[in-house]
Amino acid sequence: MALAHTAMRRHLDAALPHVAGDDYLVEHWLVAYAVLVLS
Numbered sequence: 641m642a643l644a645h646t647a648m649r650r651h652l653d654a655a656l657p658h659v660a661g662d663d664y665l666v667e668h669w670l671v672a673y674a675v676l677v678l679s
Contacts, residue, residue: 649650652677652678655674659671659674
């Protein structure tokens with residue numbers, strides 16, 4: 641389980657800075673998934 645959590649955290653740290661922009665997919669879907677992973 642720790643290995644999966646570490647991998648998830650690395651992916652999150654790499655991807656989260658890119659969850660910004662004015663495209664619908666960015667504003668809605670990527671942000672929704674970011675909120676899910678952070679909660």
